[in-house]
Amino acid sequence: MKPLDQYDLDELKLVYLCLHAALPGNLQLMDSELLQDLQTHLQRMAGAADVDVSHHAQWATWLNNGVVLKRV
Numbered sequence: 001m002k003p004l005d006q007y008d009l010d011e012l013k014l015v016y017l018c019l020h021a022a023l024p025g026n027l028q029l030m031d032s033e034l035l036q037d038l039q040t041h042l043q044r045m046a047g048a049a050d051v052d053v054s055h056h057a058q059w060a061t062w063l064n065n066g067v068v069l070k071r072v
Contacts, residue, residue, distance in 0.1 A: 004041045013063050016042055 004012065016038050023029050042063070043053045051062045061067065 004038065009045060010065065012038065012042060013065070017063060 016035075019029060019032075019035050019038070029035055043059075046053050046059060046062045049062065051058050053059045
């Protein structure tokens, strides 16, 4: 198995977004080491790109490759 840093960043973002979206229906994911490791890795990558991951809008925009999400 490859380390996370050897996977395509956009692919990792997509997997993270899918897992995160599944949280409400799968609460056991909250304790998933894989999800935590993936989030930590992505937050490091975002930080290296000068994204403030503590600012939800910046984090979400980075995860969505620059697409600004709007509430409906």
